[in-house]
Amino acid sequence: MKVLVAEDDERIAEVLESALGRSGFEVHWEQDGESAWYRADTEEFDAIILDLGLPQMDGLTVLKRWRRGGLETPVLILTARGQWEERVEGIEAGADDYVVKPFHALEIVARMRALIRRSKGVATPRIPFGKYELDMRSMQVTEDGLPMDLTPQEFRLMAYLLHNRGRTVSQLEITEHIYRQDFERESNAVEVLVARLRKRLGHDVVKTRRGFGYTLGDGY
Amino acid sequence: MKVLVAEDDERIAEVLESALGRSGFEVHWEQDGESAWYRADTEEFDAIILDLGLPQMDGLTVLKRWRRGGLETPVLILTARGQWEERVEGIEAGADDYVVKPFHALEIVARMRALIRRSKGVATPRIPFGKYELDMRSMQVTEDGLPMDLTPQEFRLMAYLLHNRGRTVSQLEITEHIYRQDFERESNAVEVLVARLRKRLGHDVVKTRRGFGYTLGDGY
DNA sequence: GGGGTGCTGTAAGCGTTCTGTCAGGTTGAA
DNA sequence: TTCAACCTGACAGAACGCTTACAGCACCCC
Numbered sequence: 001m002k003v004l005v006a007e008d009d010e011r012i013a014e015v016l017e018s019a020l021g022r023s024g025f026e027v028h029w030e031q032d033g034e035s036a037w038y039r040a041d042t043e044e045f046d047a048i049i050l051d052l053g054l055p056q057m058d059g060l061t062v063l064k065r066w067r068r069g070g071l072e073t074p075v076l077i078l079t080a081r082g083q084w085e086e087r088v089e090g091i092e093a094g095a096d097d098y099v100v101k102p103f104h105a106l107e108i109v110a111r112m113r114a115l116i117r118r119s120k121g122v123a124t125p126r127i128p129f130g131k132y133e134l135d136m137r138s139m140q141v142t143e144d145g146l147p148m149d150l151t152p153q154e155f156r157l158m159a160y161l162l163h164n165r166g167r168t169v170s171q172l173e174i175t176e177h178i179y180r181q182d183f184e185r186e187s188n189a190v191e192v193l194v195a196r197l198r199k200r201l202g203h204d205v206v207k208t209r210r211g212f213g214y215t216l217g218d219g220y
Numbered sequence: 221m222k223v224l225v226a227e228d229d230e231r232i233a234e235v236l237e238s239a240l241g242r243s244g245f246e247v248h249w250e251q252d253g254e255s256a257w258y259r260a261d262t263e264e265f266d267a268i269i270l271d272l273g274l275p276q277m278d279g280l281t282v283l284k285r286w287r288r289g290g291l292e293t294p295v296l297i298l299t300a301r302g303q304w305e306e307r308v309e310g311i312e313a314g315a316d317d318y319v320v321k322p323f324h325a326l327e328i329v330a331r332m333r334a335l336i337r338r339s340k341g342v343a344t345p346r347i348p349f350g351k352y353e354l355d356m357r358s359m360q361v362t363e364d365g366l367p368m369d370l371t372p373q374e375f376r377l378m379a380y381l382l383h384n385r386g387r388t389v390s391q392l393e394i395t396e397h398i399y400r401q402d403f404e405r406e407s408n409a410v411e412v413l414v415a416r417l418r419k420r421l422g423h424d425v426v427k428t429r430r431g432f433g434y435t436l437g438d439g440y
Numbered sequence: 441g442g443g444g445t446g447c448t449g450t451a452a453g454c455g456t457t458c459t460g461t462c463a464g465g466t467t468g469a470a
Numbered sequence: 471t472t473c474a475a476c477c478t479g480a481c482a483g484a485a486c487g488c489t490t491a492c493a494g495c496a497c498c499c500c
Contacts, residue, residue: 022390097322104396105392137387138386138387138388138435139388139429139432139433140388149429151430151431151457151458151459152430152431152432152458153458153459155432187460187461188460188461188462188476188477189459189460189461191475191476191477191478192459192460192461192477192478193459193460194476194477195476195477195478195479196459198477208475208476208477210467210468210469210474210475210476211469211474211475371446371447371448372447373447373448391487407449407450407451408449408450408451408487408488409448409449409450411486411487411488411489412448412449412450412488412489413448413449414487414488415487415488415489415490416448428486428487428488430456430457430458430485430486430487431457431458431485431486
């Protein structure tokens, strides 16, 4: 599940990214209204978390422009405590849910799940992949129906690759998605992690495209 | 299938009525606690949807009176977001399930079906689990039919795990469901509690998934 | 009201598992 | 052949969860 977080406060964004990331979401982050608008207008997300107080273009405007442009992605807005007119306006502008700051990260996760589930009908949070199946809800991967134990980091990598099946994702991209923001770029942690995942899934499941990145085998 | 909806908000009631009606349920609607209580006390329903914030007699009181009077109809409670104490209290008062507002009508339908199926299969809303059985009404767990003593907190944990059987629930999630809202996050209370529950049920009943959380064994 | 009893969160110490680092080997493209 | 990109196994620090002891608290019974 791919989520866009439009939030200028770095601290909040990090909290969200870590909580959502841990729960198997793939988080993309934009810091100002205009970038956020452009991003969701050109790329497909499963849900959007939108702070109303954004620089460049304020959240409400962004939301209205999205809706006017036909964007149907569910949007959860973040509002400051007490600003309830904002909430009303937000809902009227097309928000699907709102959460008041300060919030518990897990609440956001739960609401994201609910929003996405609702928007997809009763979509299964399971992604099949050959004899494997990745279940976001229980955070488990099964092989031929039997649960296999992946470590948290391995699970995140697999989830990310699976979400981008068929595409080649670069090491940098992986780093940005499953590691903390300040993570050392020169490290070979991703390579090691890939090796570990391969040890579990079989070597050929993850294909290396030298110089570009990795792809999840299409053999499935 | 005959369902009683106890809800004072007319808008919500209508949504429920239409969704349930379309799914083949027969919906009866009461707007205040006292009428709802009387109705279910004198008429037989297959399930009840109960809003906790009712005029005349508050939902929790209604529920407790029903249960004290021996009513065994499954009850799904509706609570406002964030009112998690309500949920805990509701479950303890004998609710079989709960849904947080705002909700998706179809979700209610699905849960109704599940509740009714469960209640017809097993006469009482007891959740069997291997040689154990958890009874929400009496707040008791039996082992091979013999009552075993769990402390309130242990019972809540077990109930929560059992409600989420097969899923891995994180420590954070557990914290949010069985502790006060302002509970210290850094504490290891959950770990200690799990250890205590294990001492009662046997060590392998609750499985640890390092980095993810806990799962109730599927071996049952 | 005083003492006992059981419940529950805190804290510290310990073992296990995870994961990034490093060094050295392998691969593949030019 | 050369070189960067990538792989691999060993290792050590960090993170995580378990256990135990303890103290505060509520409750109960005399």
